[in-house]
Amino acid sequence: MINVTNPATGALISQVLEHTEDEIKAKLENGEKAFETWSSINAHARSRLLRNWSAIILKKKQEIAEVMTLENGKLLKESLGEVDYAVSYIDWYSEEAIRIYGRTVPASAESKRVIISRNPVGLVAAITPWNFPAAMMTRKAAPALAAGCTFIIKPAEETPLTTMKLIELAHEAGIPEEVIQYVNGDGAKIGSLFTESRSVRKLTFTGSTPVGKLLIKNSAQTVKNVTMELGGHAPLIVAKDADIDFAVKQTVLSKFRNAGQTCICANRVIVHEDILDAFSEKITEAAAGLQVGNGLVEDTDVGPIINKKGFEKIKSQINDAVEKGAEVLTGNAYSANEEKGTYFVYPTVLKNTERDMTIMQEETFGPVLPIISFKELDEAVALANDTAYGLAAYFFTNDYRVGTYLHDHLDFGIIGWNDGAPSGAHVPFGGMKESGLGREGGAEGIEPYLETKYLSIGNHM
């Protein structure tokens, strides 16, 4: 039995049954069998079913958002926003379903004809994290179903309820039960069942880089197609000419959304030395003004940290920075109750941070903003690229030459130029280097669910 608790209060919300190995194997078999029928239904019918699904979700928006806030801790307004965001993937891919085009190619002989078609890969298995329990699910399920694949998901143990609700609504919308399924239980155990299974033809994962690496390795056994959306360590550069007030607002948006527990959150702020003091002062004032608390309370700006492991990681990064000489401008304050299992971190701004501090090397996943300064643009680029990660990067400048230079030289899959919120269903989300493989969203996001089949017809007149 999995206990699902509210990270803001420690209260038990629900108990969820763990699936046994036999049950999981049976679901994989059912998903593989259902693929034959689902993939042969015409694309317009699949598109209509996806639209039904999104309409039903929207009708239950408030209920789903409340469940999400209870199990994840994020602000209710963020949960409501996430339901819309999750639905936008279903809507986008309901439209892509009817635009999966093949090609004809001129043959090399008069007696031949060549046709290239795009076909669904088969049963898709997904493993998702707790930080976006709705959107990370639909960002994978919607393109998979649109392409004609069947789908099975293992949500994070902290947040299974939102996923289970969305799947219940998919069935209510008319999508057959075996076409979209969930299983609950331990990540490592279910991960092995997914990677070993020959029924699963594609694995899609969002989560930490070490688990992603393990899944890539284990997927080699059956040569599975994989999509990996892993950790990030986003730099945010503020150039000398930037509009400081605007940059501060956008940095707050990027950094403190979801209490900093987002893989594209700004993780290091790199500020030109001429505006360092002005920027630091304004961002400190903004961060210090944020209310920390229960996401169900109207005025809250920053909710709880998901669990003790996350809390300890954040705290140790702050301690390490302070021991190595960082100055605390605000924060480095906590409210934790071990007995209840509730952990809050007050928005923290650190100045005089250095490259050798852990916080400048690793993903934080918390509301902590370390600031480092630069003089020349090359120095900012070197600092920004000095990481194994390559997911998102941000910069603020109104000088088109500075902006173009930064865009050309930053090794990241997502770039926000004067934009702290670049995500959307219509754009390709994903990272370079150890931040992952493949893209989700946009026209690119359906590609990983499609195989190319080429037909050569001979003996024509």
Ligand SMILES: NC(=O)C1=CN([C@@H]2O[C@H](COP(=O)(O)OP(=O)(O)OC[C@H]3O[C@@H](n4cnc5c(N)ncnc54)[C@H](OP(=O)(O)O)[C@@H]3O)[C@@H](O)[C@H]2O)C=CC1
């Ligand atoms: N890219 C992103 O959006 C995310 C990045 N992270 C990063 O990872 C850090 C740790 O967070 P954490 O929640 O532990 O992340 P994990 O990568 O451990 O968990 C994410 C998902 O993977 C599952 N999982 C865990 N271990 C395995 C395994 N061996 N094989 C297959 N699946 C597995 C989890 O299941 P279960 O719940 O059963 O453990 C969960 O569903 C965060 O602080 C953050 O830095 C975390 C979440 C999302």
Ligand SMILES: O=C(O)CCCC(=O)O
């Ligand atoms: O992996 C994450 O942290 C979720 C991505 C959030 C987004 O799509 O903006």
